[in-house]
Amino acid sequence: MDKRTKFVLDExxxxxxxxxIQADLPEPLPPVLHPGTGEPITPDDLAPLFPMExxxxxxxxxxxxxxxxxxxxxxxxxxxxxxxxxxxxEKALDTPAKIFYNYEGTSPPGSHKPNTAVAQAYYNKQEGIxxxxxxxxxxxxxxxxxxxxxxxxxxxxxxxxxISYDQKPYRRIMMEAWGGKxxxxxxxxxxxxxxxxxKDPDCPGSLGLxxxxxxxxxxxxxxxxxxxxxVLNHVLLHQTVIGxxxxxxxxxxxAYPDIIIGCIGGGSNFAGLYLPFxxxxxxxxxxxxxxxxxEPASCPTVTKGPYAYDFGDEAGLTPLIKMxxxxxxxxxxxxxxxxxxxxxxxxxxxxxxxxxxxEARAEHQLxxxxxGVTFARTEGIISxxxxxxxxxxxxxxxxxxxxxxxxxxxxxxxxGHGHVDMAAYDAYFSGKLRDYEYPKDKIxxxxxxxxxxxxx
Amino acid sequence: xxxxxxxxxxIRCPRLGHLIPFEYCRKMNSDLPCPKxxxxxxxxxxxxxxxxxxxxxxxxxxxxxxxxxxxNHILELMEKIKNQKG
Numbered sequence: 001m002d003k004r005t006k007f008v009l010d011e012x013x014x015x016x017x018x019x020x021i022q023a024d025l026p027e028p029l030p031p032v033l034h035p036g037t038g039e040p041i042t043p044d045d046l047a048p049l050f051p052m053e054x055x056x057x058x059x060x061x062x063x064x065x066x067x068x069x070x071x072x073x074x075x076x077x078x079x080x081x082x083x084x085x086x087x088x089x090e091k092a093l094d095t096p097a098k099i100f101y102n103y104e105g106t107s108p109p110g111s112h113k114p115n116t117a118v119a120q121a122y123y124n125k126q127e128g129i130x131x132x133x134x135x136x137x138x139x140x141x142x143x144x145x146x147x148x149x150x151x152x153x154x155x156x157x158x159x160x161x162x163i164s165y166d167q168k169p170y171r172r173i174m175m176e177a178w179g180g181k182x183x184x185x186x187x188x189x190x191x192x193x194x195x196x197x198x199k200d201p202d203c204p205g206s207l208g209l210x211x212x213x214x215x216x217x218x219x220x221x222x223x224x225x226x227x228x229x230x231v232l233n234h235v236l237l238h239q240t241v242i243g244x245x246x247x248x249x250x251x252x253x254x255a256y257p258d259i260i261i262g263c264i265g266g267g268s269n270f271a272g273l274y275l276p277f278x279x280x281x282x283x284x285x286x287x288x289x290x291x292x293x294x295e296p297a298s299c300p301t302v303t304k305g306p307y308a309y310d311f312g313d314e315a316g317l318t319p320l321i322k323m324x325x326x327x328x329x330x331x332x333x334x335x336x337x338x339x340x341x342x343x344x345x346x347x348x349x350x351x352x353x354x355x356x357x358x359e360a361r362a363e364h365q366l367x368x369x370x371x372g373v374t375f376a377r378t379e380g381i382i383s384x385x386x387x388x389x390x391x392x393x394x395x396x397x398x399x400x401x402x403x404x405x406x407x408x409x410x411x412x413x414x415x416g417h418g419h420v421d422m423a424a425y426d427a428y429f430s431g432k433l434r435d436y437e438y439p440k441d442k443i444x445x446x447x448x449x450x451x452x453x454x455x456x
Numbered sequence: 457x458x459x460x461x462x463x464x465x466x467i468r469c470p471r472l473g474h475l476i477p478f479e480y481c482r483k484m485n486s487d488l489p490c491p492k493x494x495x496x497x498x499x500x501x502x503x504x505x506x507x508x509x510x511x512x513x514x515x516x517x518x519x520x521x522x523x524x525x526x527x528n529h530i531l532e533l534m535e536k537i538k539n540q541k542g
Contacts, residue, residue, distance in 0.1 A: 163476065200487070207471055211529065211530065211533070232527065364499075
């Protein structure tokens with residue numbers, strides 16, 4: 001048996017180019033339309049917020065975009081990340097499947113986010129920008145950008161949703177350790193924040209409000225730009241260092257994945273891993289490669305679209321019908337399935353899903369925690385809750401292999417550790433995540449009352 | 457008076473990335489619920505009845521206003537701020 005566990009590249013093998021999937025898409029991405037004019041946005045529209053090099057990357061169709069040497073030098077601090085063979089998990093599952101995982105938790109902030117935070121800080125520095133404003137929820141992006149700012153001597157201002165600021169102090173402290181300035185949103189520092197505080201001094205904040213504050217901050221000062229840690233094309237571009245390294249490492253393992261599995265929130269980590277592999281699927285080299293995006297069942301964005309709006313699914317029981325049962329003669333707003341389905345999701349991922357190049361699957365919370373604990377007890381890594389979703393599907397696929405006897409090769413995108421998510425583990429271990437589960441018979445009873453409608 | 461009996465129940469918020477009490481989900485949108493409240497809570501409580509019992513149709517229409525794609529939201533914010541300044 002091959003006991004080799006780690007597949008490691010030399011620092012000199014850190015990619016010199018990012019891979020741009022836009023060069024190889026069978027159909028180009030639909031353009032982003034300006035809300036004011038209805039016309040496709042231009043670089044000038046984005047110039048108040050982003051450096052021109054990032055704007056160029058956003059719309060570029062060049063296949064390879066050079067990684068600046070200054071960025072590669074920072075990447076050396078933790079890259080190349082390691083590809084692991086999960087021998088112990090395989091043994092515990094008694095599966096013939098070969099499971100590999102790329103682990104991004106070894107970066108200073110503990111996730112994949114600095115792959116783009118460092119690059120964004122660099123391009124802003126090059127353009128003479130002194131400050132970057134951004135928003136953050138639990139703080140993963142805010143801490144990564146604070147780290148990126150520290151690398152290039154930029155001031156970072158983070159508007160952190162107040163409820164997260166109060167409940168998740170450790171990420172905030174990490175930001176401060178790297179010199180970032182983190183304030184709870186709503187804050188008195190912007191008009192948007194002041195207006196909200198005047199209306200409700202105890203407002204717990206929201207991501208929407210934090211974005212408003214960060215954008216206002218950036219637009220109001222000539223020395224300041226704005227940064228996003230997901231969704232945009234240039235963010236996914238920077239993350240392709242993950243997949244480019246993983247491809248070389250898989251070659252060292254003399255393997256190629258049959259299935260690639262990862263979690264998607266905004267989608268940047270997983271896309272970073274799989275985009276260089278999608279290229280093989282598009283050009284016909286690996287037509288049978290399966291790529292599975294995994295997301296929370298409670299809040300699907302790709303698998304179903306938002307539960308409350310989406311009535312276009314083939315399942316038959318549609319949320320539209322559910323909304324109609326709300327009473328009051330309530331009629332839901334006109335539909336938004338197209339636009340809403342992918343709100344918050346990177347357009348590249350949505351596009352690949354529409355083209356049938358990637359699949360999506362939704363997983364429930366408790367099952368993902370169980371999988372995460374299995375992973376911790378076999379592979380040793382305490383995962384953040386996001387990659388637990390992917391681990392759950394990896395385990396399911398490996399167990400299918402056990403049934404069929406197939407020795408498939410599975411590659412997992414592991415986005416980071418859960419060392420600042422221990423409260424979630426505590427809630428799981430103490431049974432609190434179970435306590436509030438709505439009784440299944442009540443759900444069934446409720447569903448029984450709904451008219452069953454097939455929509456094609 | 458809105459029913460607060462579920463307020464302490466917590467689940468993981470997929471947008472913020474940590475455990476959040478139901479009270480936040482029903483108040484975070486200027487005292488109206490998060491647009492994703494049905495998505496996130498339907499497995500844990502009868503959210504449909506909760507909303508029907510506690511909000512008017514106008515309020516429901518308001519908070520169900522669909523969120524815009526992030527980049528469009530940001531561009532709209534920029535326009536708004538420029539207009540305020542100009």
